[in-house]
Amino acid sequence: MAEKTVPAAIEFARNNQQRFVEELKDLIRIPSVSTLPEHAADVRRAAEFVAEELRRIGMENVRLIETSEVENSLGHPLVYADWLHAEGAPTVLCYGHYDVQPAEPLDEWITPPFEPTQRDGNLYARGAVDDKGQMWMHVKALESLFATHGGKLPLNIRVLIEGEEEVGGEGIAWFVQNHGDQLRSDLALISDTEMFAPDLPTLCVGLRGMIYTELEVRGARIDLHSGMYGGAAPNPFVALAQIIAKLKDENGRILIPGFYDKVEAPTTDELKAWKALPFDEEHYRQTEVGSPELTGEPGYSVLERTWARPTLDVHGMPGGFIGAGGKTVIPAKGLAKISMRLVPGQVPAETYEQYKSYVESIAPRGVEVTVRLIHSAEPIVVSTDNHYVKAATEAMHEVFGTDTVFVRGGGSIPIVGDFVRELKVPTLMMGFGLPDDNLHAPNEKFHLANFHRGIESIIRFFSAVGA
């Protein structure tokens, strides 16, 4: 079957490249920013757009699954679809997300974030690669197979696409935990990761977990004048600074007692393979980070520091006076948004407790500290020891002409943990983003050659799995 289907489906995909891109642009124009309540209607509109397309290409049982009753969900719906008529063939669960990060700061975008623009072979827009563009590869691979295979697929497919990935909403976790019988599969496929380098097909076999927290410090009951009260009233931002300075030392080592106790080091083989990857630290510093120097724990390579070592970051410190000029206020309260990336061995709930107790124990006098958990995700390591991994590497070899490299991701994809735990299925993370795609930042982009190669790789992979 593969011999016959593949060339036709590939040809179909090639003949429809520009249409696929135009459709993706339409999806991107819907500003489905899940964290902002004022975009709730847009988020739903994006869900409906995806559902409509799944229906059009031939998927069945297409529906929105409502999550508004679910605790810790913002009520953005899941999109579900399936096609289950390939008797005897395996079932692949395709996961993606149709929500996007906020686009701020808007003034740093060269072209507007929700007006997708093609430049130099790239498509620039919020969500271009994370994850609308990559999710669309799945849809377009399925369309190409349906269109050239008599309205059928060579394998069974379930599609589950969420709208709360960027906010850690728990709608999908609730569904996976409570309706796993509706998701029975042999494998989950996610395209929400990146290639290690251009032209280098990549499978991601490990992810960091995380806990995202908010630290609130309250001093005086109301904002006070710093002239009149400076020297007597506690300053929440000074207190936050003192706390943060005790969370991480100047070498990037986290100072929370017990934090590293359960950290599992990568295997010797893994470390050896990482050393062989084409990685130029100075080039990475200059082209991707652009800071005067890279930071982090001494004694670990950049890949180890970003893939296999836990970290702590401060994302912003709301409160107080942030306008132009000088307002002489001692703010009544200040906040810090602080997250930690966790690695295999660490347990989010345990780490959160360690963090919370430590923060409470080091709170300076005069202030009240409240710690809140916003969301969390487990660290993941995926076994490379299964025939789906082999099928994927072969599919990508046919498209790219080179061997696949195995890497880890520094970010979190919480759903992978749910798939492992609840559905007992491995997850293949086959992503086609590039390291300089500006995820979560202004000028996010997707290299369109990779969009098309992604579609072809997925067509070949599905065909091989169904063969």
Next chain:
Amino acid sequence: MAEKTVPAAIEFARNNQQRFVEELKDLIRIPSVSTLPEHAADVRRAAEFVAEELRRIGMENVRLIETSEVENSLGHPLVYADWLHAEGAPTVLCYGHYDVQPAEPLDEWITPPFEPTQRDGNLYARGAVDDKGQMWMHVKALESLFATHGGKLPLNIRVLIEGEEEVGGEGIAWFVQNHGDQLRSDLALISDTEMFAPDLPTLCVGLRGMIYTELEVRGARIDLHSGMYGGAAPNPFVALAQIIAKLKDENGRILIPGFYDKVEAPTTDELKAWKALPFDEEHYRQTEVGSPELTGEPGYSVLERTWARPTLDVHGMPGGFIGAGGKTVIPAKGLAKISMRLVPGQVPAETYEQYKSYVESIAPRGVEVTVRLIHSAEPIVVSTDNHYVKAATEAMHEVFGTDTVFVRGGGSIPIVGDFVRELKVPTLMMGFGLPDDNLHAPNEKFHLANFHRGIESIIRFFSAVGA
């Protein structure tokens, strides 16, 4: 003259109390927030309102002095007026400001900040006491004297009212420095301070100075995803926290080398008088600050810490993600608004250099630090050894029936330094605010009894000076 004028002017003021308040409300309704460009027209409207009233009551040469060409001015005009026909009598320069602080956070106001509301004998509004209400006392004292003294005053008066006090704009400093001949006086009178306690007439004879700075830390060139880059990219907010934690220790002692070298301690007499003031630290903590504990340097009383010891405060930390939920970004840059209050002996320019060099020397690796001076003011001590002080204490004794206490102010009134340096005149700081008036905070108020007693005190003081 005094015997005849005073009772009539006082009677006039008493008969017009409600009108005076209503006029003040009209002035307060103009949201003259000097730091916000969108309120520039309102600021000018407030200036015109004040000028119009000065003209109406009988002042001469009333005019707006433009400052838009002045460096470090926002172009908000000065209001000038004089009446100089009391031959042989001294000249008093009345200073005030018609601009106000921003009203944010709006949701903490019980009634809208620019809709003045009377409750429990207080007038609640932004600017009620700082400084529209107190400046209005001067205007209404002058009106009462004009109205009952045949259209004349018992002394010579110049009025200079600015619109950039809350932003440290240098329009007025420019005018004082370059047109001192138009301001020749024997004394400056400012009502922009507070009484030590209700019913306790107070003269402020010392002010802290300040430097207000902005500290900008830049790490990566663009915002980065904390999953992908956490562990390699520098975090500007962590760097800011590390810097701030090294600026001030947990006892409130400032760690900038040389910072305390030139600090002059108050005299033994002053310290003794402060100890005799009615001050209950626990009551102050509960009713004014409301924090679990007061903070600051051990070994100094609260009055010493807020009047005679320098401090450092962080007012806000703009940048990064401050919305709801969790955005996993490593911000490219972060800022901290940091000010220091200075005491007699310290020189703002010198302290700024000490601070800047120190911050640059402790900047963590991987980031670039830029330090900016937003504005500064010199610390002041006013001599109590002159007959104007005696006239003021007698005037207030007649109104309040008690002796005046001499205090210092923890805040800065930069113009006092300019008056001393450029005009060679002493400044009398005779204020009628109360410690719980919520200056610069939500629910600012002015106790209306003090508004009226202030007017009567100023009538009596002007009469005594002119006698």
